[in-house]
Amino acid sequence: MGKEKVAIIGSGNWGSAIARLAGLNVSKHTDVFDDSRVPIWVFEEDFEGKKLTEIINESHENKKYLPGIQLPENVVAIPDLEEAVKDATALVFVMPHQFLAKTLDILDGKVNKNAKAITLIKGVEVKGADIHIFADVIEKRLGISTSALSGANIANEVAKDTFSETTVGYRTEEDGKLWQKLFQTPNFKVQLIDDVAGVSLCGALKNIVAVAAGFVDGLGYGDNSKAAIMRIGLLEMKHFCQEFFDNVKEESFLQESSGVADVITSCLGGRNKRVAEAFVKEKKPFDELEKKMLNGQKLQGIHTAKDVHVFLKERDRIGAYPLFDKVYQISWEDLPVAKLTEGL
């Protein structure tokens, strides 16, 4: 058996933080990994008059998306996707979800059939009454075993090496151990669980809960209400996944970093919480706040709430998820935000 060759597909804030860990571990575990280098695919753009790949490869810092953090020298930025994944046996998908489809179009047929993948992409793909996690989308398209990683992971904090945890939902135990080897450090604890769907869905659905928490903060209701909303949201997440996916494990929600801990982190800070709070306090529409506060990027939580609403409507199950429905109605149907807790 040859050694594993890693490729990181995506180089934003989280992609750069995780590339740092991968670079360190590939050099450390030379029995498992090819230690020559960790290619990281970078969507080429100019930054301060220079190409971003050049900046990364010369300064070993992603000055645009993770400034101030030194990357190991074996992390090599590559602007060509096919070249970045050439011969790779361990693919790490870490990019905004809207770029995944195009990325898979390019990769289709060009990936080693014995490779395995892991996705760190947040979100789900909803088409009417169908819902798919990205691990399944990748696995189906490329024909390779795909796990998922999600947890209470603010990228900048992981990059600064403060104590953090995360959860890998693995497809096979062997895959799980490989991903743990690639990412775990003394201050970044990787827990393993046999539940790709649960871990993936936590990462998507927690953003709805974070929007609700932002509403509570905007209303000035206090910590009792906020904790209640987080608790109810966590249970709706669990309930949703148990209803619509097979073999989901309760622990992914109630005991793992992917569930309870990520809900906490997302509801304490994070963009979903902050923008939802501003929505209540500033009384401005979400598209205006997205422009102002997120540089025009979309606010994930309200879009996931809409996707989930469409899906639940098709399945005639809206009533079983009152908090998700409240977030949808407040965000998209002009329900007054003061109605949030009514009837929960």
Next chain:
Amino acid sequence: MGKEKVAIIGSGNWGSAIARLAGLNVSKHTDVFDDSRVPIWVFEEDFEGKKLTEIINESHENKKYLPGIQLPENVVAIPDLEEAVKDATALVFVMPHQFLAKTLDILDGKVNKNAKAITLIKGVEVKGADIHIFADVIEKRLGISTSALSGANIANEVAKDTFSETTVGYRTEEDGKLWQKLFQTPNFKVQLIDDVAGVSLCGALKNIVAVAAGFVDGLGYGDNSKAAIMRIGLLEMKHFCQEFFDNVKEESFLQESSGVADVITSCLGGRNKRVAEAFVKEKKPFDELEKKMLNGQKLQGIHTAKDVHVFLKERDRIGAYPLFDKVYQISWEDLPVAKLTEGL
């Protein structure tokens, strides 16, 4: 069957907040409760030149412990404990734990044998290798069925009627329904669970976790670390109760307001979190901070950590609870706080 006669034993911040709910519900559910009045036992003291019972009975406000909140007129302050509980069939214990023993001495033999009780007292009684919840202490001493209530309940927020939840661990389902009738309002949701021990222990052990969260904030580690500590703490709470108590339900910790939600509230704000944060930032000993920040009152979390340490040492089980042990060692044994996350 006669109607239930309620008595509230204790009139601090939480006692006054809960007396307000009881007063409202006794008037509302006249089929179940005697609606003439809700006696609340008040440890008599002078406040602003007047007796506290007189202030409460004239102004219908506990100006010392819950200022600014109107109490229903049927809540009547009584300075004599025996008189307050006379003929009562539903006793609500809500006082600092250090006053319970003396209170039980007075009540012993004077309580209706068909009465039932509920305790809202936080803490546990540890004597070497023995540990007891207060519901058991009350039940054994007075010979009456005793439930427990605990949840994400900052008293001032409950008093102001913002959306909150709580959990009643009941001794019998009938008792549970009675306590729900006494406390539940549209904005104060009472969940019932058949687990007196789990609910009681949550209320005691969460303070240790809140101290750990305060240490994290003092260290400036950020939200990933804080969420990780809260998650680990919640699991140690559950593990502890499952190891040392019979018939504890996992849900009390992972799904109920008593568990996950109260851990959240306590770690967001609350005195344990705040004083522990100051311990790190101001580098002053806890007894000095207790004097300065708590008016000389004891910080529950560090004392519970010590009780739990003594108990676990007797049982030779310290190693199974690394976070509890770290809180103990940092608080009482001069372990540097930066060691908090090491080896977790």
